[in-house]
Amino acid sequence: MNERDALRALTADLPHAGDDAAVVDGTAITTDMLHERTDFPSRTTRYTAGWRAVGASLSDVAAMGAAASAAVAVYADAAFDREELSRFVAGAVDVCEAVDAEYVGGDLDEHVEFTTATTAIGDVTEAGSVTRGGARPGDALCVTGEWGRSAAALRLFERGGEDDIERANELFRFTPRVADGLALAGTATAMMDSSDGLARSCHQLAEASDVGIEIERDAVPVHPAVEAVAEDSAERFELAAHFGEDFELLCAVSEAEIAGVREGCPSGLTRIGTVVEEPDGEAGPRVLADGDPLPDRGFTHGDE
Amino acid sequence: MNERDALRALTADLPHAGDDAAVVDGTAITTDMLHERTDFPSRTTRYTAGWRAVGASLSDVAAMGAAASAAVAVYADAAFDREELSRFVAGAVDVCEAVDAEYVGGDLDEHVEFTTATTAIGDVTEAGSVTRGGARPGDALCVTGEWGRSAAALRLFERGGEDDIERANELFRFTPRVADGLALAGTATAMMDSSDGLARSCHQLAEASDVGIEIERDAVPVHPAVEAVAEDSAERFELAAHFGEDFELLCAVSEAEIAGVREGCPSGLTRIGTVVEEPDGEAGPRVLADGDPLPDRGFTHGDE
Known part of the structure; x- marks a missing residue:
């Protein structure tokens, strides 16, 4: 089963899945995983990687029409270089600041290649959230x-x-x-x-x-x-x-x-x-x- | 730098890091990553893995004294087996139900070994959240x-x-x-x-x-x-x-x-x-x- 079929199958199992983010009690939540090999060209800086990975999750919150409030990330690598880690965190902090959200840390893990899993949350406003499913002919x-x-x-x-x-x-x-x-x-x-x-x-x-x-x-x-x-x-x-x-x-x-x-x-x-x-x-x-x-x-x- | 030193260094950078979960605007949020090789003995079922991985994040929300509301997970593997994925999701759903939270899905990713990154959120009640830092002599x-x-x-x-x-x-x-x-x-x-x-x-x-x-x-x-x-x-x-x-x-x-x-x-x-x-x-x-x-x-x- 390829990733797309697997995602479809998952969506059938879970009522909240299948949109950019799930909304529970007025909070939008979404998570993603990115890898060095597939998602970051070799000269992507760690600052850019932190910005982009956390940004991808904030973008999913944005797509629901919600106000992003916070993000976390797991940072996994074969070894921890203090400078690289700091730059990743600086990128994560800066992209959160750009959208008035707060980067609040996360977890570290040892892994064969640089991998990051990011999660963002946001508050649905009085205007409500927006799904993919409401477009009408004529719009x-x-x-x-x-x-x-x-x-x-x-x-x-x-x-x-x-x-x-x-x-x-x-x-x-x-x-x-x-x-x-x-x-x-x-x-x-x-x-x-x-x-x-x-x-x-x-x-x-x-x-x-x-x-x-x-x-x-x-x-x-x-x-x-x-x-x-x-x-x-x-x-x-x-x-x-x-x-x-x-x-x-x-x-x-x-x-x-x-x-x-x-x-x-x-x-x-x-x-x-x-x-x-x-x-x-x-x-x-x-x-x-x-x-x-x-x-x-x-x-x-x-x-x- | 080992993982423990890296975590210490990170905590110094981020005001919200260093506790079981971060609390932002009354919402507790926490994330973890687990791997097949290091965290799941070879005969751990995928149902158990889903339960345990999501449970670990719910436990961090519990440790803040917050009411768990929702969890998401990234499920990464070298190949997607429909049955294994369904069992993982069933375990994630069941551990959420055990604590009155909702499992709302997540992301899929191709990866060299079975890896999961889980995030849970929860609401801080009127009683407030509890950190690690308030114990007093005599308690x-x-x-x-x-x-x-x-x-x-x-x-x-x-x-x-x-x-x-x-x-x-x-x-x-x-x-x-x-x-x-x-x-x-x-x-x-x-x-x-x-x-x-x-x-x-x-x-x-x-x-x-x-x-x-x-x-x-x-x-x-x-x-x-x-x-x-x-x-x-x-x-x-x-x-x-x-x-x-x-x-x-x-x-x-x-x-x-x-x-x-x-x-x-x-x-x-x-x-x-x-x-x-x-x-x-x-x-x-x-x-x-x-x-x-x-x-x-x-x-x-x-x-x-």
Whole structure:
């Protein structure tokens, strides 16, 4: 059984699973695990790793429209280097501060490779939490921020010059969209973060809401860093829509409310498409981009 | 730097670290990571592993005197077996139910060996939370439950008969002392759980409270399962006091309040010693057992 099937099976067992975070008694809670080999290119600094790992969990809290309050992390490695550990903690503290949450420590563990498991919690406000399942035909599909920064960062890590590495680390340290999520709570009919990329996230939101989605390729806001690494517009869209790990928010909002809610979103809110009726049966494609089916896939990593 | 020194260094960096759980805005939060190789003997069932891993985090919430509300877990393995995953989740669900909390899922990850990272949260009640740092000379030192069950379980795992393995799994599935912790909140001056064993926990509580501790060996309540595996009283005490991972509570309570608070503790509350003045300088032993220094060490695992 692969990870995706296993996740599906798990979701069937647990009523609260299957969204970005679970909500229990007004508290959103979410957890993730990241590994050196699969999640952190070799010249990711420990400061960046701490920021990004804890940020990924804060992003899940943001996607529920909750106010992030605290995060913890397990830091596991084959050996403990005082400097590396301090830098990890500094990154974790700083990303929490960026969203008015508090990093409160965690646990250490010996492990064959650098591994971190992070958990964030947040308070659901009076506006309530937002799931993936409430989008309605006719809603506008909107996104926060600009897309493709993690893809661009990976290219820069691969290029490997000193400046490239420094910029790549900067790009990896995203600001979790907690403020935007809070602005959207009560207005967005469905919301999620984009850990798996725009294309896959559109499929997930459409499936959870029993709707279809139509997007326009040119409407997707592409991060400036993508321009510097992509050869043409097809590659730009590939990096912005399929790579993932941008940790932006994807949401459905009624047309009439876009302008009002955009005011409250510090990262901006861009309309990229429309929520439509669910396609007939299993046959029709759930997500279209400029009228063509948008495949439910992440980035193709080539031979790696 | 070893794990203990690294933890000390971390505690200095983070104001909330260093207790069983951090408390932020009335919510206690704690996280742990466990591995197949180091934490689960080879015939630990996945049901038991789910129970025990999530239980360890619930125990930390209990140690703060908070009401456990929810838990999440990352489940990582080299491959996902549907049955094993379901059993793990069933154990996690059941240990949460045993303490009136809710297991709300988590994350899956591919990893070289079975590894789980668990997080639990809980609500601090009006009685407030209890740290390790408030014990006062003259307080009675008390413990919940009976000690040595995990040590006995390990012996049974090693012995390896079918009945031994079944009994060992049962012993590994402890009930986190949430109800006892809630009863003790507001009365106990200091409290912690016994993940590192009675001896080490006494040292930790004494250090955090700037006091000394004197215990009586015969007063320590030993789990009946220890009788069956220990050869003599010295070995019984070794298993009950040094092995650890019993997840009982250790607390300081004023003498006058023991009887009253004991009523509310479903696992029982046994007085095993007294909190005394801090020994002079660094020289004196912090913890005495029957007048002799009680070493600050966990179980000696022999050659393993």
